[in-house]
Amino acid sequence: xxxxxxxxxxxxxxxxxxxxxxxxxxxxxxxxxxxxxxxxxxxxxxxxxxxxxxxxxxxxxxxxxxxxxxxxxxxxxxxxxxxxxxxxxxxxxxxxxxxxxxxxxxxxxxxxxxxxxxxxxxxxxxxxxxxxxxxxxxxxxxxxxxxxxxxxxxxxxxxxxxxxxxxxxxxxxxxxxxxxxxxxxxxxxxxxxxxxxxxxxxxxxxxxxxx
Amino acid sequence: xxxxxxxxxxxxxxxxxxxxxxxxxxxxxxxxxxxxxxxxxxxxxxxxxxxxxxxxxxxxxxxxxxxxxxxxxxxxxxxxxxxxxxxxxxxxxxxxxxxxxxxxxxxxxxxxxxxxxxxxxxxxxxxxxxxxxxxxxxxxxxxxxxxxxxxxxxxxxxxxxxxxxxxxxxxxxxxxxxxxxxxxxxxxxxxxxxxxxxxxxxxxxxxxxxxxxxxxxxxxxxxxxxxxxx
Numbered sequence: 001x002x003x004x005x006x007x008x009x010x011x012x013x014x015x016x017x018x019x020x021x022x023x024x025x026x027x028x029x030x031x032x033x034x035x036x037x038x039x040x041x042x043x044x045x046x047x048x049x050x051x052x053x054x055x056x057x058x059x060x061x062x063x064x065x066x067x068x069x070x071x072x073x074x075x076x077x078x079x080x081x082x083x084x085x086x087x088x089x090x091x092x093x094x095x096x097x098x099x100x101x102x103x104x105x106x107x108x109x110x111x112x113x114x115x116x117x118x119x120x121x122x123x124x125x126x127x128x129x130x131x132x133x134x135x136x137x138x139x140x141x142x143x144x145x146x147x148x149x150x151x152x153x154x155x156x157x158x159x160x161x162x163x164x165x166x167x168x169x170x171x172x173x174x175x176x177x178x179x180x181x182x183x184x185x186x187x188x189x190x191x192x193x194x195x196x197x198x199x200x201x202x203x204x205x206x207x208x209x210x211x
Numbered sequence: 212x213x214x215x216x217x218x219x220x221x222x223x224x225x226x227x228x229x230x231x232x233x234x235x236x237x238x239x240x241x242x243x244x245x246x247x248x249x250x251x252x253x254x255x256x257x258x259x260x261x262x263x264x265x266x267x268x269x270x271x272x273x274x275x276x277x278x279x280x281x282x283x284x285x286x287x288x289x290x291x292x293x294x295x296x297x298x299x300x301x302x303x304x305x306x307x308x309x310x311x312x313x314x315x316x317x318x319x320x321x322x323x324x325x326x327x328x329x330x331x332x333x334x335x336x337x338x339x340x341x342x343x344x345x346x347x348x349x350x351x352x353x354x355x356x357x358x359x360x361x362x363x364x365x366x367x368x369x370x371x372x373x374x375x376x377x378x379x380x381x382x383x384x385x386x387x388x389x390x391x392x393x394x395x396x397x398x399x400x401x402x403x404x405x406x407x408x409x410x411x412x413x414x415x416x417x418x419x420x421x422x423x424x425x426x427x428x429x430x431x432x433x434x435x436x437x438x439x440x441x
Contacts, residue, residue, distance in 0.1 A: 048301075048305055049304075049305065050301055050304065050305070050440055050441070051441055052437070052441060053441060070307050071307075073305055073306065073307035074307040076305075078301070078302075078305055080298050080301055081298070082296070082297055082298025082301065083297060083298060084297060084298035084299045084301065084302045085297060085298075085299075086234065086293065086294075086297055086299060087297070088234055088237040088238060089230070089233065089234065089237070093230070093233060096226065096230075097226055097227070097229075097230040098302065100218060100222065100223050100226030100227065100230075101223065101226070101227065101302065101303060101306045101308060101313060102306050102307060102308065103217045103218045103223055103306075103307060103308045104217070104218065105217065105218050126237075
């Protein structure tokens, strides 16, 4: 679905990766590995179109992403470091706007998505009154609402408790089994019951300075 | 996976306006602060310049317009700051919906929250500055048509500086020069009315500037935001 060819990125005179090529295909999870500062987040943001300081080509279903922007944005879901949750609003209000901003008619799916993430009873509670883990769950509930076939997730397990981690692993595995493509970074020992690829940025990096 | 049928553009914009208004209700400072700034600054002029009514009425249109303009500029900070910090801005930029209309809805809500109260309250303070009655309607009209342009231009500057931790003065340096045409035509219109002259032409000019701002500035805001999150 998403093909990356010959990707090159440098930051502060340091090559993060060069000649990086991989494909995200249906029913496949891919994990990006690398030490702190190796460019994991940068890579994810490049794929999402948030970072444009790179060289190389990214294809969405065979066409360059620049030519199929709207289609591409419909097809991917990005979970970043920041929760993208406004703390003055309740989970319900946050997700309602998230759905609307993506043009999704939410129907009655938001309360269900929240309860699947273990937040039943918290729908109307302002997010600033919730713990970090609960806010993370609100953020994660968005993946239940979008119709994206590619999920790009940056450290999705942060702040989750043990049960939350297991539940999220189950959700991710069932998403991949249903034909989704998953790309994630995590420092957590992953136990996904689905095919898992690993991209190691430490090995791909041109260490040292740009000459 | 949920059943996702798509919403129309109008509904998307309405949802955005609803969210912004809800946020303003939750943190009323966004409504009250610009208004209080306006009220206090306007009050300072008679205190500092003397309360003689001839003098006051000669500076009234300028005072009202300049303080309204500064209040709007200072209010811009709340437009993208929170969204930038909590990551909502990234999600907004990745929305499959046209960013142009999402941003237009956002700026429009900001105008409702921060500017409309000032526009509505302006005649009271114009009366305090001894502005003649025949200039009141033109004053409100000029602000009504002029302030949305100020919001749109301010949003460009804010979008460019939202990534910086302290952007206040830089924002002023960036966007105050852009405010000059609106200020000139706005005060010119009120002064014309004060002098008993026709002002429809100047109102039309302000309207033309607004239409230009509506059609072009969302594109600039979008481009600036993409640079800021990069």
